[in-house]
Amino acid sequence: MNIEASPQVRKLFDETRRRLVETGTRNRLVHVNRANTRGAVVNIINERSDDVYAILASGKTMRFRPLGKDKHEQGEILLADDTGDDETFDEDRYTDNLLESPLGPDALAKKLLKIARDARTAEEEQGVNILYLALGFVTWFEDEKSDIRREAPLVLLPVELVRNQRTSTYDIRMRGEDLITNLPLQQRWQDDFGLVLPELEVGEDWQPSQYFDQVEEIVDERDRWEIDRDAIQLGFFSFSKLLMYRDLDIDVWPDSALECHKLVKGLLYEGFEGGDDAIFGEEDKLDDVLPPEKIFHVVDADASQARVIEEARSGRNLVVQGPPGTGKSQTIANIIAAAAQEGKTVLFVAEKMAALEVVHDRLVKVGLADICLELHSRSANKRQVLEELKRTLNAGAAVPAIPARPEALQHSRDKLNAIAQALHSPIGDTGETAFGMLGRQARFMGLKAPPPTFAADGLAEMDRATESKAVDALKLYGGALKEAGDPAKHPFRSVTVTQLQPVDQARLRPMLDEAREAVTALDNALNVALDSLGLAEGGWFDLVAPVEELLRALSGLNEGEGNLAKELLQCRDMDRLSQALASGRRWREERDAASAYFIDHAFTVDLAHLRAPLIAGTRSFFARWGSAYRNASRELAGLLTDQLPKSADERVELVDSLLQVSRLRNEWGQEEEFCRTTLGENWRGERTDWEGIEAVQAWAARVSLANADLDAEPDFLVSTAVARERENWADKIKQLAGP
Template identity: 95%
Template sequence: MNAEGNPQVRKLFDETRRRLVETGTRNRLVHVNRANTRGAVVNIVNERSDDVYPILASGKTMRFRALGKDKHEQGEILLADDTGEAETFDENRYTDNLLESPLGPDALAKKLLKIARDARTAEEEQGVNILYLALGFVTWFEDEKSDIRREAPLVLLPVELVRNQRTSTYDIRMRGEDIITNLPLQQRWQDDFGLVLPELEIGEDWQPSQYFEEVEGIVEERDRWKIDWNAIQLGFFSFSKLLMYRDLDIDLWPDSALETHKLVKGLLYEGFEGDDDAIFGEEDKLDDVLPPDRIFHVVDADASQARVIEEARSGRNLVVQGPPGTGKSQTIANIIAAAAQEGKTVLFVAEKMAALEVVHDRLVKVGLADICLELHSRSANKRQVLEELKRTLNAGAAVPAIPARPEALQYSRDKLNAIAQALHSPIGDTG
């Protein structure tokens, strides 16, 4: 079956992509109801994007200031754009290190505590940060007749909440990750309106207003569409599935490389070959097939694990199942080490960050830290990756000592096997 030009294969990819990403208005990146503050969000008032960004981008920490009163008491909140109040508004509030919220002190503290906990849990489980400070919101409509007002963030700063030991509250600081624009909104506008939301090009003196001007040039001909440059909200936004959505667009791959790849064909519509070329037969003894000089195990492995390692080394496709505690992470560590020893490159991915950390820790403990490059979570920013590459390249200048052939190991193994064989051999005709 040839995948090229096959409508069934294209349909299969399209259905898979639709299941991956939500570009509908249930996605907070496509529509945020900023008036609804019951969720894990904090709206920021009396601030300007062009003043907040340089403070956070410089590495400084900002604190939150509660303007309202708790228990639904009526507080007098002074907003910068309130009619008739501009004369009494102190513009120094724009450039201080405080982010003002209309919440009361207790409500703000509780909300920040919940957001900090949820952000930590998400990062521990998924290995990615999904907490952002959104700068600038665009108001848009799904069609000319629609009365339903949609709002979506434009610039997203990756941030984290850090505990202030002095005040027992949470402060905010920017993480060392890339600033990103709204990818799901970019996809939605491209699909529905043919509008291309520009990419972010951040230079040394970049300001969010420069990007907002670009977007305004794109939406200015749309009736009722507008941008609030200084609308700011702290909240959760997830991009991970959209990146997979783009990767699975078969039109983006040159020469039909994706749908004609042997792994993709095997998984989706051709299946994999049978076990005719299996390395091990059912009656084979592992020690007869695998001499010690062919084995490359950096952590302990039993016979069943050794079979899996050798199957993977031979390039076969396989699924390994087993309950917790049966040595799957040990087996993966051995597979990675063996592949690296053969000059191969391995990409190890897992749904949970804990699974990545277990395998990484095993490799580090046996002295293989230099073959590992972490590309997730806090280690996924460019500066740390480049520093790690530099350190590893420098370490590669040293030539390690080559161990001798494992003759002593083979002797000990054969001796133990001989004892086992003697114990299981029948004595004469006794049965």
């Protein structure tokens, strides 16, 4: 029985419906100005609606063919020449896979790129396709006296633009969605003229011309109304608001199901009453009210999210607010999963497609794809929905295993709760908790405060009052330190005798005077040494040993080696230089020894190929008669200053000695650039004074090691090294400092 809605409720629904739908001529489904092509539309010419539908409905893709010529006017605006009549028109063009447009190539490419981007954006944000290829247009007038022609599309094919990688442009193909009637036009004609625009009933052999015949029966009754069957245009058309407009018609709902629904009444005019029947009280602990066996969460949920999930499961109406990233989508996924587990059906709606996809992806990832049916997405067409239903029904035949009781979960929860309780329980009579103390420690660590170094045996029993007294004592101690200075540097830091007899006091003064004079002399000697090294005055005992060690390390440098010593003191890789110099020295020794047997040319050739045949001659008498051995011997003889040895072993030794010279040459040759940079003008290649430089390098390495803590400049080190008094300074410092 249909109960008549109250006038106030009907007025509220009527006002809401009027705000939803636009049946005026600003709606492109009610009126399209096909002469204006400046918007996101592409007009198609020289095509027939039946042929275009047949090609696209078969699943084929069609390409666009520009017939015009681009004209560049007014900066970046691209215009195209209209094509005239073609007297030699070939009717085979109707059935090819090309959609002809009067635009030029550049203008068409720009239009298609913009349309493809706008279509993709609209689908990603709204979840619906609004790109259609309109087949056939009807011309109508708002009244008999009007001279303004209105044009509206009749058949709209849902299409999409596909990027053609070969041509770098876009092709068009039909989407797997149902064709629907032009609903806004149908509503407008019904309201203004009482005309009923027929519904689209697409069958297996259906053609747009069949629908045009039905519409033409209506149009023929109106003066000046007509149908252009082969007018085709690609553009954007939206039906979504009109579908909502129809759903909110309270007269089409039986038994007042819409206006009497408790949610509709609560949202629109009655409101919701606040109750005190909340599941969780302000002081209730979540784990006490919600045991693990009652929890059904498929993704992680914290305490606040768990409360929302349980309130929703109990049937309460609530609004959940929170900034991005606070877990609203996980909460919704848990609510849907819990409702499905209880045998309920959930309709999840959102303004943006992205919100739907986030929740759907979460459910799919946890294995709940079978409970989801997408009604508002790219895949929500009739064929795919039916296949999804079939797959889900088949999967439902399997009986899943019943999981065991969550005893392990409850045990882990109780263990974690015990840890949390221990962290927040008072420590003895201190009034403090472990959690609070950890927080204070973290604060001090954040302030980069140094950790205490005193004994902490009594800290566990220390309350705030005792702590305050200890802090006051530490402040007094800090003030005393500030006044007296560092205890480690105090002149009496090692004194343990604090009670002296008069006789001891009388003996102490001369000892202190003597010690002061010795320290003054040591300070003077040390300052002289520091001045010679170019270092700041120190006067502290901790500099005595490093300065003495450095002064002794400076010995052994001749005055003529000063410039080379300065270069070597600046070397950053002493080990590398030492190895290179040692290789050079050994090379020179080996080469000088080999010069007694070989001519100079022998040191420039590679004799590695001679070794194998000569080695064979040491092992076999017959090998020495072979051509390889005799050729190798002949080549070796040409490099010797004397006659070729008769023994094969001696010949091998000669080759090995020359190969050793070559190996050592290659060894220091790999470091030639490094040596040239480090030694400067002292580097002369094979004529380098290897032994002399190696001796200075050993001195520089010793000095650099002793200078590591003092960091004196090379100029001061060299000038001090060649001074006569350097050894006297070292001995004097050692004598004054004592053993």
